[in-house]
Amino acid sequence: MDSSVKLENAITMFSHQAMNNEMNATEKVYTGELQTPASSDDVDPKDDCTAQQDTSLNGRWKIKPTKHVSFPSGEKIVSGSAEPWNPWEAAASVTVEEIITSYKLSCKKLGVQPIYKLLTQLQEITEVHHRIKCLDLKGEKLDYETCEALEEIFKRIQFKLINLEWAKLDEDGASALFDIMEYYDSAVHLSISFNKHIGSRGWVAAAQLIRKSSSLQEFEACGIPLMEHTACFVAQGLKFNSHLRVLRLDNASLSGRPLMLLVSALNVNQTLQELYLADNNLNSVQDSMYLRELLQSNRTIRLLDLKNNCIFNTGLEDICEGLRKQKQGLKTLILWNNKLTHKGMSHLAAILPNLTCLETLNLGHNPLSNEGIHRLKEALIANRSVVRLGLASTAITCEGAIATAEFVVESARILRLDLRKNRIRTGGLMALTLALRLNRSLVRLDLDKEPKGETEEWLIETQKLLLVEIPKCCKRNSVLRQAKLEDEKDEAMKTEPSCNKRSNSLE
Template sequence: EFTDLEQRINCLDLKGEKLDYKTCEALEEVFKRLQFKVVDLEQTNLDEDGASALFDMIEYYESATHLNISFNKHIGTRGWQAAAHMMRKTSCLQYLDARNTPLLDHSAPFVARALRIRSSLAVLHLENASLSGRPLMLLATALKMNMNLRELYLADNKLNGLQDSAQLGNLLKFNCSLQILDLRNNHVLDSGLAYICEGLKEQRKGLVTLVLWNNQLTHTGMAFLGMALPHTQSLETLNLGHNPIGNEGMRNLKNGLISNRSVLRLGLASTKLTCE
């Protein structure tokens, strides 16, 4: 028999366990008595019923400050609806990891609403969550109003150089509390970087780290970045690795970097630079 504990326990680690609906229901006996820093539900094979039951409990008992629901492909619309409700109502939840958990068109509005209205989340991982298109549009629009989120991870979402990047550029124009934006392994392209740079120019305080690793950026995109860099006053880390920038791209960046007073770390691994 558990006794009530004042402090949160470090971790409830259920990673890789198969959680069917009955098991999820049984977990209420744990959540009734104990609160955790981390609740790890990665790859637990959650379905809509199990996911919505668990998220309702985590919301009701304020069970976690850090929740990992990654690699759960079948939580469906009802699962996301309950997750969104939990995000809105739970003031202690600061970190949500939903990597490889698809957030599709019909589920995205719930999450967007939660992020817009009231969410205590500071860190949100949505890598490989099928966000390109309407889901990203809804999230980016919602996050314009959000003053709490500090870190947003959107790698591996097939984000394109048109509408998706335009949404991100728009987000950067209006949101000045986001500190880390990670866009690695997408298809931002030079056309998309132009949109993002329009947003960057408005970032007086706010964005500290921008990761553009592996987005098929070339010397053309570096010209846009070179023009944006003199305006950004908070950016400290800029990762451009795995893009075919080449020497010409570096020349396009050079003056912007010289005029910039904030960038401390520039990532240029595998960018086709020569010793020039």
């Protein structure tokens, strides 16, 4: 027992001694070297390359001098500059034959067959100094290697329209092709409609193309379901875009959150002018609220196409609330086939007198009935901006045609009226003819060419005579309108020199 006690005491003393030695060494480091750093004059040049710590054989710490960085003063900081590489610098000197040869060599290198349709179109090009009208690759199979070979074309030729509809684009091919188009600024109008296998990476590249291309003004992606994550990519591209003017997303399954993401981006976007959202099954619950938000926030969209959706009367009420804010924005609203009835026309009638920018209103293929036209008549007369009105296939009869004729008589601005595919018989045609004899603005009235609903011979003959007189009245108005426009142009040219003289005298 004594020996074990002695051994334990010895271990304890040794541990205390080792701990004291370590603390003393540490104290010397913190009270010595770190408090009195070496001056810069004593630093060895080769020690400047590192600031690591090291230990000597006796266990003491040494701190190597820290690295010192200095910059030249003033204008000496930048010694020169270089302009970014211009991919079009040498393109003007290349001939069409050289482009075809380069494309074929690239295809051979990548192990793919040249696209015959593409070669045919290239052979018809006479010069490459300006944008070519169209590159049509509709229906062609465009995998990754085929798209890589197309770079030999896009690096030397730019196009107004590139048509890739039904082109069998896969994710790898789409990603590569859109990157190439973005880099070479290849298109003004691009259609990728009905390519359903673009994938996430393809949509990321498409969004980058939308965002960065300085020439792309029209983008079509119809018939491609936009899920939430892909809609997010497109929204990001639209949010920071400053050139796109037309966006077509028909039949893209946009109902719900994808539409919300699109609207949130367009609330920021200040360049888009035409938005096509047909056949998206947009509903009267959430989607109409998103559309209301869009109309309340965006002031640059001039055309909104909502045909073949499910807006209903309740959704139309939301849209009308958004239209109240459109003082200088939306000019064309297409509500064709949205299951609207005469009840929904009350919402339109409430805002039409106050709309000063809406010029085209298409309500076709909705069962408005005569009652709907009666509810709209006074509002249309009070409105002074609508010049094109679509009422085709709206289930109106002679009664509705007579109400429409009363609007035509009072309007001095209406240019076109569409009443096709309605049950308008002789009485309605007579009312429209009498209205046109008084009206001086309507230049086109669309009616069914064949007489309807009459069995007696004299009524059928009367309809035929009326259907001949109506176009004559429209033609008379067209001539008067053209003469008026020419007179206004002449007046503007006469007053312009006098204005210039006055401005020169003021100078």
